[in-house]
Amino acid sequence: MSVPFLKVLQPGILTTVQDTGRFGYQRLGYTQSGAMDDFALRIGNRLVGNPENEAGLELTFFGEEFLFLCDAVIAVTGADFCPEINGSTIPMWQSILVKKDSVISFRNRKYGARAYICVRGGVDVPRILNSKSTDLKSAFGGYMGRKLQAGDILSIPRIDLPADYIDKRFPEELVYTNYRWHDQPLTIRVTLGPDKDNFTGKGYKTLLESEYEISEKLDRQGYQLVGPRIEHSTKGPNIITNFTSLGAVQVPGAGTPIILMKDRQTSGGYAKIANIISPDISKLAQRGMGDKISFESVDISQTRDLFIDQEKTISKTELDLIRRCVSFKVQVDDESYIVKIEEVDCQ
């Protein structure tokens, strides 16, 4: 029996139900989908005690507002859109108990492009082709195969408010390392190829030594960049159509790169000069129009360790339990004292 938990008051530009993606169907043409910022969704799920691949809500820029229809344990991660509950700021990267009839709103933007709301138990939508993610282009999965609209009501499997998963927090310094770089140009690491022969040495030099800007053509499918034109070799920009991988940097005839993201077409025929390494996909997912990026090449032999480091950060980082701390004013004779009482483990 599922329980209605959230009513959409303001859906924002693009709010969708996403888990970590749809795998195993790319050969039939079904796109990967899933949270653009995998890191934020997985941490959010861990904070509320869900499996990392549970479905949450992906919010694109601010302006959203939702009403809680029951008590729920949630965590807000990813971009900082200044989340508030009933007008009071709430902490991000932390599991919190929200009471029925509360309104959560996102009214401004400090940094990032996508925020996530994860809820204990996960958003209850049908699993299609092994995933709860919304496939916007093919219009299936997630909530009725589309983005959320005002009036939509989302459910959770049951009301579950485990004390163990309230006031858990992802370490501040790791949030800082991964998210608070928003005002600096982003350097993303890439492996070179697979279509190396389609580019000249000069083409590679241009890619690795130039700064590119994310254009207004950006969505869950891909990011079109603006910047110096990359030179193709005599083989030209077309290849025999093949597999498109997440983070592929393809260069059509016009010479400026397009980075393929979660909703990319499953195959493509433009030559791919490089591919973003997995740990840097989430970073790019938090960048928006006008942001500057540059590319740095890493050797394939180094990428495994980088991948494993990131996986450890996501899955193995110990979550802090926030100690409740209450201050009292005590008056003894005519002297007044502030006494701080902190919750501790009794064992």
Next chain:
Amino acid sequence: MEEVQYIHASDCALIVSFGEDIDETINKKVFALWKALEKEQIKGVVEIVPTYRDLCISYSPLEQTPEHLIEICERLIKNLDYEEKSERKVVEVPVVYGGEYGPDLEYLAELHDLTPEEVIEIHSAPEYRIYMVGFAPGFPYLGGLDERLHTPRREVPNPRVPSGSVGIGGKQTNVLTITGPSGWWYIGMTPLVFVDVEKEDPTLIKPGYYIKFKPITPEEYELYTEKGEQ
């Protein structure tokens, strides 16, 4: 046999390439290795996507290394049987060419120094093998396009092409099964529906089938659409 190439697509995907052509023999090798790999049920392999002349193995670097995957492929390739024994399955696809149904027909004809009628005749003559399904759900990539119609893709993709459009890009021809952006040139339109996610078997065509285009009139197209809706 031609040398097999192993190329890193990314930090978690390995391409096994059998050649540089759209060629039936190469495509049969791709399918044979794909089937053999599926049977192996290799730990850490997320999915395998066979395409025209290569296949791509996505893996989790936590559980698998590209070096080990290459070893497995090399072992399997030594013992592969490339012959497809089952009977050829041909799906007839009705198409209205030109006009509003195929806005790029005139341009393509002019580019190749042909009449629009000649383009239609050349395009609808062969039985095209379905070399792969990709790009969008149930979207067939076909091999065997006559050299006279080979056309480089658009420099800038067209942001919105309607589903059912029949087009040409590079050395390939296809049917767009979903409305969306495309860098191809579109010369016709079919009323046939290729994908239905409600069905247990959601795609009309499968890799390894063949497609034959049949020119029809706009009137026949309308009839077909009405029949389909009933």
